Amino acid sequence: MALDRDEIVQIVSEIWEELLDVDVEDDDDFFDLGGYSLLIVNVVTEARKRGLELSSNDIYTHKTPAALADALSAAAAGAQADGPADPDFSTVWETGLSPLETEPSPTLVPLAPEGTGTPVFCFHWGTGNVRFLADLVDSFRGERPAYGLEMVGMWSRERPALSLVEMASRYLREIRTVQPEGPYLFVGPCAGGRIAYEIARQLEEQGERVAVLAVVNTMPPGTTELDPAWGLRELYDFRLASLRERYEVPDLLTDQERLMRGMVEIAWLDEQVDPADLHWRQAVWAAGIFAQEHYEPRPYGGEVTVFQLAEHADRPAADWGRVAAATETHTYESAGTLPLLRDPAFAQVLAKKLASYEN
Incomplete structure (x- = not known):
């Protein structure tokens, strides 16, 4: 069963909190919190363990839990994703x-x-x-x-x-x-x-x-x-x-x-x-x-x-x-x-x- 928006926000926030050892709000930017490129590998790995199909580009393009949840929910609904050419x-x-x-x-x-x-x-x-x-x-x-x-x-x-x-x-x-x-x-x-x-x-x-x-x-x-x-x-x-x-x-x-x-x-x-x-x-x-x-x-x-x-x-x-x-x-x-x-x-x-x- 596909994850809904709130579940995605919760999963992403929990992973960031564990990896960055900080409290995470829905609109917090991954990089402003101390995230960096190699840590994205861990984020993707942990997300997939929890049933969330996430790519490194998703995090670079949508840098907050809320933005990630919106983008992934829209993609699951069949909306055309914004992305690089x-x-x-x-x-x-x-x-x-x-x-x-x-x-x-x-x-x-x-x-x-x-x-x-x-x-x-x-x-x-x-x-x-x-x-x-x-x-x-x-x-x-x-x-x-x-x-x-x-x-x-x-x-x-x-x-x-x-x-x-x-x-x-x-x-x-x-x-x-x-x-x-x-x-x-x-x-x-x-x-x-x-x-x-x-x-x-x-x-x-x-x-x-x-x-x-x-x-x-x-x-x-x-x-x-x-x-x-x-x-x-x-x-x-x-x-x-x-x-x-x-x-x-x-x-x-x-x-x-x-x-x-x-x-x-x-x-x-x-x-x-x-x-x-x-x-x-x-x-x-x-x-x-x-x-x-x-x-x-x-x-x-x-x-x-x-x-x-x-x-x-x-x-x-x-x-x-x-x-x-x-x-x-x-x-x-x-x-x-x-x-x-x-x-x-x-x-x-x-x-x-x-x-x-x-x-």
Whole structure:
């Protein structure tokens, strides 16, 4: 039986009160109460447990219990819902090509190919891009060359793998075109830390050694802040809703130039991305997050050098010792991954760590 308006208001209010630890009135704004994008995942999960079909976009578009109840009640009655004009996931994904339909695109990107000695390999973060690191690698690479691995689909319509293990295997094949044998030097910011970890684990199985495996603001594999039950469509919708809220546009085609410029400024997009690829890039993001969320890690016998934010230091879930034989941890007061990558103190420690491997 469908929930009536008052029941929806009650369910939403109770969930917000539990998650935010505040009293909630019918017309209270979720974000004004202290809500944030990742907490919406918990709201959606809890709502569905209580029989209320809610999406992340519903909360971004209708930010109070009363507005949510009105919108969901109207939708249940068959009214035309107000919403963004962005293309749905299926429409975007269908524009992609399977590996049977296209030649594999290179994922290896020269960031600073000049230099001598063992190269440093850097891995893309959650948005799939890595080229922004070209402006940062000089702060820690020393005299070594540096290369990046970006996600499949960044500059082509090749569909990316939905398995982190498969993704890592492909990157490893390309790494070996530059450096056939170890020891290897890896740097993985954010989601790239898990990719670097899996590649290091595969190399260990093959009898190779990773001399430096540095992860930067990366939660250990096996932890999650999203709902692993979500599929690609829900992850894609969550991403679009997050962007609409961040840039205060009703849909991503409104004031698209400002939107894309803002995403370049925070390194979520590379320069010269075709505006026609904006939604495709978000579908690629969804594929990458799906692969991360469904990755089941295996133990790694080497050392992981962890660069973490102070806000995560006391979280048991942030302990890399659960998956690695040894860890070396450095903690920084920083606002996020990009500010940490730009921090001279971080660069100095990472440079020293890389320099400790004499080749």
